Every structure is written in structure tokens, then in C-alpha cells.
Amino acid sequence: MNDFSYTQAASAKEATGRLKDQAQAAYIAGGTTLLDLMKANLQEHPQLVDINLLPFKGIEQTKDGLRIGALERMSVVGEHPLVVQAFPAISQSLLLAASPQLRNMASIGGNILQRTRCGYFRDAAFPCNKRVPGSGCPAQTGDNHNLAILGVSDSCIANSYPGDLSVALAAFDAVLTLENAKGKQRRVPLTEFYLLPGTTPQKETVLEPGELIVAVTIPTAAHTQRSTYLKVRERSSYAYALASAAVGLDVQAGTIRAARVALGGVGAQPWRSREAEQALVGQPATDATFRAAAAAALRGAQPREHNRYKVELAQNTLVRALQQVAAG
Amino acid sequence: MSSDLFPPADTPSPADNSRRSFLKQSGGILGLALAPPLVSQAERLTAYSKVVAGTTEFTLRVNGQARTVRAEPRVTLLDALRERLDLTGTKKGCDHGQCGACTVHIDGQRTLACLSLAVMQQGKEITTIEGLAQGTELHPMQAAFIKHDGFQCGYCTPGQIMSGVACVREGHADTDDQAREWMSGNLCRCGAYPNILAAVREVAGQPSKG
Ligand SMILES: Cc1cc2nc3c(=O)[nH]c(=O)nc-3n(C[C@H](O)[C@H](O)[C@H](O)COP(=O)(O)OP(=O)(O)OC[C@H]3O[C@@H](n4cnc5c(N)ncnc54)[C@H](O)[C@@H]3O)c2cc1C
Ligand code: SF4
Numbered sequence: 001m002n003d004f005s006y007t008q009a010a011s012a013k014e015a016t017g018r019l020k021d022q023a024q025a026a027y028i029a030g031g032t033t034l035l036d037l038m039k040a041n042l043q044e045h046p047q048l049v050d051i052n053l054l055p056f057k058g059i060e061q062t063k064d065g066l067r068i069g070a071l072e073r074m075s076v077v078g079e080h081p082l083v084v085q086a087f088p089a090i091s092q093s094l095l096l097a098a099s100p101q102l103r104n105m106a107s108i109g110g111n112i113l114q115r116t117r118c119g120y121f122r123d124a125a126f127p128c129n130k131r132v133p134g135s136g137c138p139a140q141t142g143d144n145h146n147l148a149i150l151g152v153s154d155s156c157i158a159n160s161y162p163g164d165l166s167v168a169l170a171a172f173d174a175v176l177t178l179e180n181a182k183g184k185q186r187r188v189p190l191t192e193f194y195l196l197p198g199t200t201p202q203k204e205t206v207l208e209p210g211e212l213i214v215a216v217t218i219p220t221a222a223h224t225q226r227s228t229y230l231k232v233r234e235r236s237s238y239a240y241a242l243a244s245a246a247v248g249l250d251v252q253a254g255t256i257r258a259a260r261v262a263l264g265g266v267g268a269q270p271w272r273s274r275e276a277e278q279a280l281v282g283q284p285a286t287d288a289t290f291r292a293a294a295a296a297a298l299r300g301a302q303p304r305e306h307n308r309y310k311v312e313l314a315q316n317t318l319v320r321a322l323q324q325v326a327a328g
Numbered sequence: 329m330s331s332d333l334f335p336p337a338d339t340p341s342p343a344d345n346s347r348r349s350f351l352k353q354s355g356g357i358l359g360l361a362l363a364p365p366l367v368s369q370a371e372r373l374t375a376y377s378k379v380v381a382g383t384t385e386f387t388l389r390v391n392g393q394a395r396t397v398r399a400e401p402r403v404t405l406l407d408a409l410r411e412r413l414d415l416t417g418t419k420k421g422c423d424h425g426q427c428g429a430c431t432v433h434i435d436g437q438r439t440l441a442c443l444s445l446a447v448m449q450q451g452k453e454i455t456t457i458e459g460l461a462q463g464t465e466l467h468p469m470q471a472a473f474i475k476h477d478g479f480q481c482g483y484c485t486p487g488q489i490m491s492g493v494a495c496v497r498e499g500h501a502d503t504d505d506q507a508r509e510w511m512s513g514n515l516c517r518c519g520a521y522p523n524i525l526a527a528v529r530e531v532a533g534q535p536s537k538g
């Protein structure tokens with residue numbers, strides 16, 4: 001880890017001001033992504049600006065839905081009664097992630113900005129277009145068993161966001177509140193926050209340099225209450241998803257009135273599937289409908305040699321998640 | 329981690345003189361720990377907080393005692409405990425948040441010391457495995473690990489015990505399955521899991537069904 005200076009910002013203005021003065025500086029919240037990458041010398045920052053004193057806290061119902069401050073911890077949000085009762089999929093996506101220790105440390109904003117677990121990205125001895133633009137992508141023909149099959153490009157096939165929370169946030173129309181150095185706030189839907197790799201996999205989100213995530217807001221609806229997050233991994237706990245599904249259904253008299261579907265582990269970004277939703281709405285809540293929706297979700301898949309299994313795994317994961325919600 | 333993180337305590341690093349800038353306080357751990365707030369509230373609203381660079385001296389509260397640490401901002405809590413304070417009970421396994429060997433309690437919450445910066449823990453109550461026993465009387469979790477043979481090589485054990493104490497306190501050890509899930513952040517290469525589970529479940533009040 002490179003030597004750096006450290007300071008604690010007392011306000012958003014001070015934090016963004018610091019990054020304006022020193023563009024290579026980085027914010028630190030829980031530090032569980034940042035220090036991990038800095039220890040591996042994959043990121044270097046001359047200064048860390050501690051943002052934990054900023055007032056980006058609170059978990060509350062507002063007129064726009066559930067608002068969660070970006071500095072709330074994963075453990076607290078995951079077990080909060082409001083979240084558990086009205087947004088079960090969000091709670092599960094948090095409590096099935098990482099470990100109890102990491103969840104105590106990790107913030108919501110940091111979670112949204114975690115980085116890929118692609119083995120080539122995480123080993124500076126290899127070329128990687130995301131880390132060193134233009135250097136190449138060994139994962140295309142190399143070990144890609146845990147990488148993405150939807151939204152990928154010839155430049156990069158990583159699941160840029162390998163985690164869980166943003167998958168649920170993508171499904172349920174979450175909106176991020178961001179704040180820049182001028183103190184100006186803007187709202188960006190989570191589904192528009194992440195960028196597909198295309199030819200520029202180093203550009204991962206629409207966050208401007210120095211811009212802060214202030215909060216995330218999730219509209220309340222029948223389909224958020226009747227929702228689940230199903231995560232499939234190589235071991236039963238403390239592992240990233242090979243495939244996951246966040247789903248919510250509003251079923252009335254056996255017919256699906258509203259549906260929300262997002263997939264994790266398989267997309268270059270948290271993968272909202274409007275194709276699957278279209279295949280569900282207006283249809284009876286049956287296995288045949290669920291299978292058709294799963295097929296629609298994976299239609300555009302572009303698997304490589306070692307992640308071909310994910311095409312079927314993701315469909316089965318989605319079908320099982322839909323069955324669980326329909327039955328619940 | 330390489331030893332260049334620990335320059336000899338008596339030779340100030342170059343950054344110490346050139347980069348340290350004493351700007352006005354704005355509260356928070358730096359203001360509180362390094363200089364009591366001498367500036368007025370109005371000043372503090374506009375002033376920037378102090379920047380800490382190079383090796384500095386600060387105080388950590390560890391196992392109920394105030395301890396002085398000399399370290400750069402990049403020194404993790406794990407390295408500060410082990411290399412500066414001679415508290416080597418907390419173990420370094422992966423150093424990347426993947427194994428749980430470095431688990432300590434910060435303000436009562438189980439936390440990974442390897443992904444925490446020491447400089448960020450000022451003003452907090454840190455408890456390590458050394459702080460668990462009351463004199464010669466073992467903590468019930470320590471006693472349960474001995475009774476149930478909850479270890480083989482013992483390397484993961486301090487982390488397992490710290491995690492187990494928190495797990496029971498959180499109310500996450502009420503069934504075998506729940507305890508397994510909420511202890512999953514602590515890996516054991518020796519595979520002592522059944523006995524670790526038995527110890528945690530016994531302290532939670534319900535012996536494991538195995
Ligand atoms: C071993 C391990 C296993 C894991 N498993 C999972 C898993 O299964 N599922 C999962 O979802 N996640 C998993 N994670 C990732 C973990 O959830 C993230 O590391 C964590 O959420 C990051 O939050 P943080 O507060 O620690 O972020 P930090 O490390 O403090 O910050 C991360 C990045 O975000 C920036 N940042 C932080 N907050 C803000 C803000 N408010 N505004 C602007 N920028 C900000 C920082 O500058 C930094 O670049 C795992 C991590 C580890 C180490
Ligand atoms: S898949 Fe993306 S992150 Fe992985 S090596 Fe290729 S460019 Fe890098």
C-alpha cells in the first residue's frame with residue numbers, strides 16, 4: 001500500500017473541496033473495497049478523505065419511498081424493520097453478502113461502488129483493459145468461469161459490480177442522490193448509474209470526479225413487499241454470486257399485475273431484465289410463464305468457454321426465485 | 329505486509345516535515361484526538377480539518393487502556409496491534425478481509441482489523457482477544473472452545489472466539505443453521521467447524537445437535 005495522508009471531512013463541501021484540490025485523492029467510508037485494492041497496489045491515492053462524519057445517515061419512509069443514507073452500514077440496513085418488512089429482497093441482498101464483520105464495516109455508498117472480482121483485474125501482473133486501458137483482456141479466452149454473459153464486449157467481460165445490493169436496487173427502481181463540489185444535487189436511477197463496458201471498460205459509472213453518493217431511495221409498491229433475493233454460489237455462504245435474482249411480483253387472482261426482475265453475477269452491470277418483466281405481466285403465475293420469462297432474460301447471452309453454464313444456471317435461479325415469490 | 333510500513337520510530341519520515349499541514353480544526357477524531365477544539369464554532373464551519381501525513385503519534389483505547397501509537401496513516405489496526413502494541417493474539421491470515429482471523433470488536437461490533445486503518449479508530453473502544461478474560465477467569469466463549477476442542481492448529485481461534493462472542497450477543501446463534509451462517513466470516517483451514525459450532529451454541533444456551 002502506498003504512503004498517503006489522511007483527513008476527516010466535517011462536511012460534504014469540505015470533502016468535495018478536498019477532491020477538487022487533489023484529484024487523485026479518494027473518499028474512504030468502510031474501507032473494505034478501497035483498502036483491499038490499495039493493499040494489492042491496484043489503486044494508489046496520495047490522500048484519503050474520511051467521509052464518515054458526513055450526515056448521509058438515516059433509514060426512513062419518505063413520500064418518494066424508502067430513503068437510505070449512503071453512510072448507513074450494510075448490517076444495520078439489512079436488519080432494519082422497515083427494510084425487512086417492506087423490502088425483503090433488499091434486506092436479503094444485504095444479509096447474504098460478504099460476512100457479518102464486513103457488513104458491520106461496509107457502507108451502502110461503498111457497496112454500490114465496489115469493483116470487479118475478475119482475477120486478471122486483481123493481479124497487476126496481467127494486462128487488463130479496465131485497469132490499463134488498451135492493454136488487452138486475457139479473460140476473453142482465459143479463466144472466465146465467474147464472469148459475465150450479458151452486456152459484455154470484446155474489451156471486457158467482467159461483472160463490473162460483482163455484489164448483491166445493486167441487483168435488488170436495479171430491480172426496484174431505486175434512485176441515487178448525488179452531490180458535486182458546487183453543492184448541487186442530482187438524482188440518477190440506479191439502472192442508469194452503471195455503464196456497459198463497450199470499448200471503455202475503465203469508465204464504470206456516471207459518477208463525476210469527486211461527486212458523492214448521498215442516499216438511495218426505493219419507491220414502495222406491492223411488488224417490493226412480495227419480493228425475494230436468491231443467490232447461488234460456489235459455497236453456501238461468504239462468497240460472491242455465480243448467479244442471483246432479485247424479483248418482485250404483484251399477483252392478483254392468479255394473474256401477474258406487476259413484475260420486477262434483475263439478475264446478478266451474469267451481467268456486465270446489475271442486470272435489470274425488462275424482457276423478463278414483459279413476459280410475466282398479464283400472464284398466469286405458473287411455471288410455464290416463469291420459464292418463458294427466464295428464457296427471455298437470457299436471450300442475449302454471449303457466454304465464453306468457461307461461463308457457458310451460467311446461461312442455464314441464471315434461468316434456473318430466476319425460475320426458482322419467481323416460484324418462491326409466487327408461493328409466498 | 330512489508331516492513332517499510334514501520335520506519336524506525338526515532339527517524340522522522342521525509343513526509344513528516346514536508347507534508348504535514350496544520351490547518352484549523354473542524355472537530356471529528358483528528359480534532360478531538362490531536363488538539364482540543366480551540367477554534368470557535370463559526371470558524372469551524374468554514375475551516376478544513378487537519379491533514380495527517382507521515383508518522384504521527386495518536387491514542388487508541390485498547391482493552392480499556394489508552395495506548396499511544398506512532399504510525400503512518402496507512403498502518404492498519406491489525407499491524408498497529410501486532411507490531412506496535414505487542415498484542416499478537418489478533419492474527420493475520422489473508423490481510424484482505426477474506427478469512428476473519430483478524431476479528432476484533434470496535435465499539436462492541438465485530439470488525440476486521442486488516443481492513444481498518446488505525447488512525448480511523450481514535451476515540452473508539454477496541455477489544456482484542458487479550459481483553460476478553462477477567463484476570464485469570466476465562467470468558468465463557470474461551471472456556472467453551474477448550475471444552476469442545478474448538479481448534480486444531482489454533483491460528484483462526486482468536487478470530488473465531490471474538491466473532492463467536494459477538495454472534496451470541498447479536499442473537500444470531502439461536503439455531504445451528506443460524507450460527508453456521510453468522511459465523512461464516514471466520515474460516516478454519518483445519519476444519520474444526522463442528523466443534524466451533526458446539527462451543528458457540530453452548531454459550532448461546534442451546535447445545536448443538538451436531
Ligand atoms: C472478502 C469480501 C467479500 C465480499 N463479498 C461480498 C458479497 O458477497 N456481496 C456484496 O455485495 N459485496 C461483497 N463484498 C464487497 C463489500 O460489500 C464492499 O467492499 C463494501 O460494501 C464497500 O463499502 P465500504 O464502505 O467499505 O467502501 P469503501 O472501501 O470505503 O469505498 C469503496 C469505494 O467507494 C467510494 N465511496 C464510498 N462511499 C462513497 C460515497 N458516499 N460517495 C462517493 N464515493 C464513495 C470510495 O472512494 C471507494 O472508491 C465483499 C468484500 C470483501 C472484502
Ligand atoms: S474481463 Fe474486464 S476486468 Fe477482467 S481482464 Fe478483461 S478487461 Fe480486465
Ligand code: FES
Binds near residue numbers: 419420422429431
Ligand atoms: S486477516 Fe483480516 S480477514 Fe483475513
Ligand code: FES
Binds near residue numbers: 483515
Ligand atoms: S484451528 Fe487451524 S485454522 Fe482453525
